[in-house]
Amino acid sequence: MNTTDLQKQLYIQIETALKELDLPSKPETLYQPYRYALDGGGKRIRPILTMLSCGICEGDPKNALPSALAIEILHNFTLVHDDIMDSADTRRGKPSVFKKWDENIAILSGDVMFAGAMQQLSFYGEDESFSKNEFAALYDIFLKATVTVCEGQALDMEFVDRQDVQLSEYIEMISGKTAALLSGSLEMGAIAAHASDIQRKEMHDLGMELGIAFQIQDDLLDAIADPEKFGKRPGGDIFEGKKTYLTILALERANEEQKTHIQKTLLDESPTEESVEKVLDIIDSLNVIEDVAAELNKRYEKAKELLAHFPDSEYKQELENLLIFLQNRDH
Numbered sequence: 346m347n348t349t350d351l352q353k354q355l356y357i358q359i360e361t362a363l364k365e366l367d368l369p370s371k372p373e374t375l376y377q378p379y380r381y382a383l384d385g386g387g388k389r390i391r392p393i394l395t396m397l398s399c400g401i402c403e404g405d406p407k408n409a410l411p412s413a414l415a416i417e418i419l420h421n422f423t424l425v426h427d428d429i430m431d432s433a434d435t436r437r438g439k440p441s442v443f444k445k446w447d448e449n450i451a452i453l454s455g456d457v458m459f460a461g462a463m464q465q466l467s468f469y470g471e472d473e474s475f476s477k478n479e480f481a482a483l484y485d486i487f488l489k490a491t492v493t494v495c496e497g498q499a500l501d502m503e504f505v506d507r508q509d510v511q512l513s514e515y516i517e518m519i520s521g522k523t524a525a526l527l528s529g530s531l532e533m534g535a536i537a538a539h540a541s542d543i544q545r546k547e548m549h550d551l552g553m554e555l556g557i558a559f560q561i562q563d564d565l566l567d568a569i570a571d572p573e574k575f576g577k578r579p580g581g582d583i584f585e586g587k588k589t590y591l592t593i594l595a596l597e598r599a600n601e602e603q604k605t606h607i608q609k610t611l612l613d614e615s616p617t618e619e620s621v622e623k624v625l626d627i628i629d630s631l632n633v634i635e636d637v638a639a640e641l642n643k644r645y646e647k648a649k650e651l652l653a654h655f656p657d658s659e660y661k662q663e664l665e666n667l668l669i670f671l672q673n674r675d676h
Contacts, residue, residue, distance in 0.1 A: 378454035395534040400660030404538020411468035412533040418462035425455040490529030497521020524556020558644035564589035574676035
């Protein structure tokens, strides 16, 4: 997807504001990792969504900037702690915070990042154009999104040792781990525009549909995408023993022999190419790929239907283009 002028403008505003954060110089072991995490790059999708949502709801996107920063700092805080839990040595091609410093420093810096994210929201308590209810709603959405992300991560960890994960549970997990911050980003942007309760709800629901569809699509692409474009060999999630929408649906449909093979392969610490290929063949034979593709397309279409309720604007067009791009992505 080509970067538009509007995207560039919003990205520059967000990057500038992040670099201008007035972080103390001491203690160095607290604030250097904080700055390092924020300077790690990324597409800034969540804060851009916050500002787009504000524009879509006929507000001034500049009023959404504190919310956008809060969401982006929160997102990076979760990455700092995720890398510790996953023992991930790198993040975006650079050493992860815990690898560059140590686990204790990463945990503490992540904690202060969370506090820093919340501090951004004080703008709405000090600006008289925002009501007490709007200020409270922003805090409530921010904290609920944080809790839901943590719940999603906890479920994901629990699923590792379970063989009976249901599709409904998997959707609950990705609703937290993947969709919660996207949903929160859009709803907070709506509040920054003084949007109605209905508009807020529609932005919330749009974010949930987008987040769930995006993760299901990742699961699907892991099985069918061109490995040179996707950056992983086919069945990469299966090699890693991850439970995905595809394997869970396949287990629900499989006969005993097929089910035994899928479960054995997922439990194997070093499955063979032949074993993984057989799982992919079983998935294909059970019409899982077609049905998963239909499910994610249904969710993208629902997101576009929700967006259609808003008046035309350059911000709406930008989000619509993003939804179309994501729906059609092949890596």
